[in-house]
Amino acid sequence: MRTLAQVNAMPPDAFMSAFGDVAEHSPWVAKAALRARPFTDREAMIGAFELALQNATHGEQLALIRAHPDLATRARLTADSSREQAGAGLDTLTPEEFHRFTTLNEAYKSRFGFPFIFAVKGAGKHQILESFAERVNNSPDDEFAMALRQIARIFRFRIEDRISA
Numbered sequence: 001m002r003t004l005a006q007v008n009a010m011p012p013d014a015f016m017s018a019f020g021d022v023a024e025h026s027p028w029v030a031k032a033a034l035r036a037r038p039f040t041d042r043e044a045m046i047g048a049f050e051l052a053l054q055n056a057t058h059g060e061q062l063a064l065i066r067a068h069p070d071l072a073t074r075a076r077l078t079a080d081s082s083r084e085q086a087g088a089g090l091d092t093l094t095p096e097e098f099h100r101f102t103t104l105n106e107a108y109k110s111r112f113g114f115p116f117i118f119a120v121k122g123a124g125k126h127q128i129l130e131s132f133a134e135r136v137n138n139s140p141d142d143e144f145a146m147a148l149r150q151i152a153r154i155f156r157f158r159i160e161d162r163i164s165a
Contacts, residue, residue, distance in 0.1 A: 001164050008038040022049060022158045025067040029053060042163050049155040065114045065147045072101035080158055088120035104132045112143050119153035
């Protein structure tokens, strides 16, 4: 856990090393947020990441959404994604639950062209499945906006885990 003073004093390469992975496989978000330093508080840092996402082109936003893994996948995950999914119980699914996630993942990606995004920290597998089943019926525009809101929540959780208040 770092202090905000330590974060503000980091050389750019050290900042990128420490926070370049906050946005899943998308270090451009941290690079854009870096330009907002010095951060006045942790909220300002989170806001800088969110602003980078909001100011991105539609194509950049879509690429970031698509960089996220399917939930409950057996694929190789980043350390953050593995920890977050395990915290939600997605690493201990029954065969039936795993099948349900797989079916919903495929239906969702077929409908929207990107994976279902849900900031899983603090949620359980049943809550996630319920949200999944509801959101697969959203309009593409509404779901794109929801994916961005969920990504912003992921930024918040990851930064809160790394920076003391």
